[in-house]
Amino acid sequence: MTMTEWALLVVFAIPLAFICGSVAWAANSATRDRRSPVTRRHLALGAGLCVAGTVVMALTALATREDVHYDDFGSLMTALAGQLGGLTLLLGLGPFVPWLLRAAERHAVRLPGPLRLTAHGLGDRRGRTAAGVTITMTGTAVTVATMIIASGVTAMDRAEYVPQARSGALHVKIFTAERGPAARATLRQELPAVPLIDHYRENGLLYVDVPGSWMTYKSHIGDQALLRYLTADPATPYDEGTAVMITSDDIGATSVRLRYSPTVTSSSLTEKVFPAITVKAPGPGVEGVFVPAKAVRSLGLQLEPDEFIVDPSLHRTSPAEQERISDRLGKDATTYVERGFQAPAGWIPFATVTALFALGGALVATWPPSSGSRSRRVLLRLGARSSAHWLIASRTAFRAACGTVSGVAAGCLIGLLLVWPMTASIAWDPVPRPDFVVSWPPIAALAAGLPMLTVLITTFASPGRGFPDTRAALGSPASQEPEPGDRGATA
Structure with a gap:
């Protein structure tokens, strides 16, 4: 036993x-x-x-x-x-x-x-x-x-x-970069008319700091579609050289500092400061710093798919859809839909x-x-x-x-x-x-x-x-x- x-x-x-x-x-x-x-x-x-x-x-x-x-x-x-x-x-x-x-x-x-x-x-x-x-x-x-x-x-x-995403959002977590194409193809078949949002992770080391704050913030790497999802506001300005701090605190950040290394075994980190704007978070689960994917690639970091996201303002995934997608994905990825607290x-x-x-x-x-x-x-x-x-x-x-x-x-x-x-x-x-x-x-x-x-x-x-x-x-x-x-x- x-x-x-x-x-x-x-x-x-x-x-x-x-x-x-x-x-x-x-x-x-x-x-x-x-x-x-x-x-x-x-x-x-x-x-x-x-x-x-x-x-x-x-x-x-x-x-x-x-x-x-x-x-x-x-x-x-x-x-x-x-x-x-x-x-x-x-x-x-x-x-x-x-x-x-x-x-x-x-x-x-x-x-x-x-x-x-x-x-x-x-x-x-x-x-x-x-x-x-x-x-x-x-x-x-x-x-x-x-x-x-x-x-x-x-x-x-x-x-x-603590919510992990916006209410009603579907998150498909990719285990490895090699399984990304298969997971994307499955989502396209199950949700053919629904746009997919790419959320990337760096293939190396990346830390995001805000000058004047001792905290290290979570990084969100993606394109304009990801920024629209995180802020829930299509009017949020998007610039490939500007970071966006999404927070519910009274922090008015005008810049962020990226500490990075192309390899995870590096003993020294390179620093670079990017201009930033601050917006109010639409709710818990999306707080962090949005960094445009092009800006991260300019640092010499390689990006690979981390999550595929379905914006709840475009499509709300039903429990039946989530179960069907999860069964088809199998070991390629895991699915998560934010539905608030569910009493056990x-x-x-x-x-x-x-x-x-x-x-x-x-x-x-x-x-x-x-x-x-x-x-x-x-x-x-x-x-x-x-x-x-x-x-x-x-x-x-x-x-x-x-x-x-x-x-x-x-x-x-x-x-x-x-x-x-x-x-x-x-x-x-x-x-x-x-x-x-x-x-x-x-x-x-x-x-x-x-x-x-x-x-x-x-x-x-x-x-x-x-x-x-x-x-x-x-x-x-x-x-x-x-x-x-x-x-x-x-x-």
């Missing part, structure tokens, strides 16, 4: 191991003793892990709260530490699930009759019910944390985004999978009771199939809600703490963090929708899932006689 495959295996195996550990711990912690459903030792150890995980996440959030440059490796290690803290928190919540179910069942006597029956069956099949609710809790927590972190990372990426959507499939994982846990927790359980005997005494189905649906919703609500709470805590190390900037000139706008409506929809979806699935699937035919069962006198342990449920 390659290093990348090993890294992916670790990335997915570690969270899965923690989640499986939490589920197994919840199932093993569910004792058969109704008075003491979870041992104090398990609860104490789980509480310790929860506190430790929360402290680790809080420390990573404090360590990355400032809007400064963070080292690449240090930022990565901090984020990984925070993620391990979140997984430790989920692991520590495992033994609290059977305790929560028992507490809900114990206090059900204070509820009205229908709600009392709903909460009364939580003690059946303790191990399976606790495991299913824990799966729902962990799946919901990971989903909610992913949604919060994705919202913060998207906001940060939007703040750091890679987290959506992951969140969908974890939400389905939580749904599966809710269904496991509501699996049909065994023939000897108290829940089955209560169903047999209800007297009508519709009443039995109502009780099944209400218990399904209650168990799913137990896992969903606790998962949403844990996910919000994890997401709001981990969003800080996950948005730590590694840029030398970091931008201030934007406000983290949490998408509460999708989180609320998940919290309310998952129990409802579980109820719908259970309701439509219940006749074929092994639930008893109550009308047939009621014909048996033995089935109608309550057992001593069930009088509290039917009172």
